[in-house]
Amino acid sequence: MNAPERLSWHGIRAAIIDLDGTMIHTAPDFHVAVNRMRADLALGPLHIDTITHFVGKGTENLMRRVLAVDYGPEDVELHFPVALASYQRHYLSINGDYSTLYPGVREGLQALQAKGLRLACVTNKPIAFALPLLDKTGLRPFFEIVYGGDSLPRKKPDPLPLLTVCRDFSLAPGQVVAIGDSSNDAEAARAAGCRVLNVPYGYNHGESIHHVDSDGIVPTLLDAAQLISA
Numbered sequence: 435m436n437a438p439e440r441l442s443w444h445g446i447r448a449a450i451i452d453l454d455g456t457m458i459h460t461a462p463d464f465h466v467a468v469n470r471m472r473a474d475l476a477l478g479p480l481h482i483d484t485i486t487h488f489v490g491k492g493t494e495n496l497m498r499r500v501l502a503v504d505y506g507p508e509d510v511e512l513h514f515p516v517a518l519a520s521y522q523r524h525y526l527s528i529n530g531d532y533s534t535l536y537p538g539v540r541e542g543l544q545a546l547q548a549k550g551l552r553l554a555c556v557t558n559k560p561i562a563f564a565l566p567l568l569d570k571t572g573l574r575p576f577f578e579i580v581y582g583g584d585s586l587p588r589k590k591p592d593p594l595p596l597l598t599v600c601r602d603f604s605l606a607p608g609q610v611v612a613i614g615d616s617s618n619d620a621e622a623a624r625a626a627g628c629r630v631l632n633v634p635y636g637y638n639h640g641e642s643i644h645h646v647d648s649d650g651i652v653p654t655l656l657d658a659a660q661l662i663s664a
């Protein structure tokens with residue numbers, strides 16, 4: 435990894451872009467919604483970094499992790515349904531209010547489109563959260579396809595969402611690049627046979643992205659577009 439210039443990017447026809455930690459800095463939304471849920475359950479607030487480290491494997495996993503700070507496995511399951519309902523309500527009520535677009539995102543998507551690449555967004559965020567957020571940030575029109583973490587039977591790091599996009603676009607996985615901030619994106623891409631680029635600024639479970647097996651690390655989506663267009 436980390437030597438993207440040695441690979442040929444000719445023949446890449448589509449890009450699958452991750453959402454949380456790649457296009458949008460959503461950690462502050464997660465922070466607010468999780469702590470409102472915790473207040474409903476009479477639990478104390480968690481630091482934003484603690485919550486951010488639990489982001490990446492979808493809402494159910496996030497709920498179990500933030501409950502496990504206080505509860506053992508049996509009590510986590512006991513409180514899970516109420517916590518999930520509370521969290522969903524709070525998240526939807528603030529979705530995007532505390533989030534910001536990362537630098538180079540809009541420019542990168544424009545550059546990828548100008549190069550003729552088709553674009554899909556594949557996120558582990560529930561689709562009911564992802565679509566309003568893409569609308570609010572003005573990113574939705576860039577994407578022909580959006581799959582959330584609950585759109586298909588399995589989510590990243592399973593290759594199914596990426597393979598589904600390849601099929602939707604009638605492209606071979608080798609013609610498609612996934613771009614994301616975490617090991618979930620890289621593992622899904624490797625398993626699907628897609629190329630993968632990582633961005634270093636997102637949420638990789640609190641771990642360095644440099645330990646993840648990818649085809650390179652790009653500072654921004656615009657750098658990814660320039661690499662693929664080169």
Ligand SMILES: O=C(O)COP(=O)(O)O
Pocket residue numbers: 452453454455489490491492493556557558559560590
């Ligand atoms: O919501 C999550 O768990 C992570 O979502 P992502 O796949 O867009 O990074």
Ligand SMILES: [Mg+2]
Pocket residue numbers: 452453454455456490614615616636637
């Ligand atoms: Mg992500």
